[in-house]
Amino acid sequence: MIRAISVDMDGTFLDENGEYNRARFERIYAELVKHQIKFIVASGNQYYQLKSFFPGKDEELFYVAENGAVIFHQGELRSVNRFEERLVQKILRTLIQDYQDLQVILCGVKSAYLLKAADSNFKTFAKKYYFELQEVNSFDVLPDDTFIKFALDVEVTKTGQIVEDLNQMFNGEIRAVASGHGSIDIIIPGVTKGSAIQQLLNEWRVTPDDLLAFGDANNDIEMLQLTPNSYAMQESSPEVFATAKYIAPSNKEAGVLQVIEDYMEKSQRP
Structure with missing residues (x-):
């Protein structure tokens, strides 16, 4: 039943x-x-x-x-369930330095955050899915929040490779998973x-x-x-x-x- x-x-x-x-x-x-x-x-x-x-x-x-x-x-x-702040900073550094062509949303309990310099089309897309959303100048100083997920937007054809690369690079500290249509979520393992x-x-x-x-x-x-x-x-x-x-x-x-x-x-x- x-x-x-x-x-x-x-x-x-x-x-x-x-x-x-x-x-x-x-x-x-x-x-x-x-x-x-x-x-x-x-x-x-x-x-x-x-x-x-x-x-x-x-x-x-x-x-x-x-x-x-x-x-x-x-x-x-x-x-x-939250990411440690040290790991949040490490992930952001990797995404921003190694993957200049992807778009990043840092997801907290209170709000989600993206860079003011993000692509305008991506901002429009993000507003559709994140009703609490703030723009920040940089991620050098983290907002006052509890961080629970990263949401990435990538070329659809690159999704599988980026998921594999991130999972290997962070070796069990994170889990990257495709969530459809060029979207990747970085979540807490387990x-x-x-x-x-x-x-x-x-x-x-x-x-x-x-x-x-x-x-x-x-x-x-x-x-x-x-x-x-x-x-x-x-x-x-x-x-x-x-x-x-x-x-x-x-x-x-x-x-x-x-x-x-x-x-x-x-x-x-x-």
């Missing part, structure tokens, strides 16, 4: 326009509430951006944001959407067998590995297809909502 549902957002829950059928979701969500099924929004994106998709539900939903580095519920920070969701399941005394999970990119793999009720979206990465048990219809066809509706319908049959 399903007792919790976790959904990635971009490429999974959201359609190609970054939206979802809100009226349809409201009908489904009312059934989830009736059956005491918890809904987890699990994304590499910032909490402040994620909650904007679900107005009025901040008290009810659980947000696993920044690829599991933070958990928010009822508007409060429930859990945080801290993933899967580890954060497992933490919530433990609190609720819910087994992974009672979790329904959806994803499309490599930063979803640990979440999908948790449960036999795992779905790769129709346009997922090869690694996600190899991990998930099932394939959901495309995000362009509200595949997540289709699968949840099917589950709810089956659960109500005598």
Whole structure:
């Protein structure tokens, strides 16, 4: 019996326009509430951006944001995993000196930060995903914040090589992972959407067998590995297809909502 549902957002829950059928979701969500099924929004994106998709539900939903580095519920920070300041400075030096053609966002709990000198198109892109975003002259002096992730934008064709290079260069101090469409996240080793969701399941005394999970990119793999009720979206990465048990219809066809509706319908049959 399903007792919790976790959904990635971009490429999974959201359609190609970054939206979802809100009226349809409201009908489904009312059934989830009736059956005491918890809904987890699990994304590499910032909490402040994620909650904007679900107005009025901040008290009810659980947000696993920044690829599991933070958990928010009822508007409060429930859990945080942070990089040491020394390592933050080392990563920034490497990115800025060795990879002049990539764009960097330093993600903190309070805000995200990018350089004033960043590409204007990248700034526009960043504002779409980071609702709390500040521009800084340099990263020589770090802002007063707790740092939890780095988000990089690179040429799509270079993604795999840069991920491999960074993981080798930092040798277990970080984990670089592709999050789709030329985006790379640098995260804390062992801290993933899967580890954060497992933490919530433990609190609720819910087994992974009672979790329904959806994803499309490599930063979803640990979440999908948790449960036999795992779905790769129709346009997922090869690694996600190899991990998930099932394939959901495309995000362009509200595949997540289709699968949840099917589950709810089956659960109500005598």
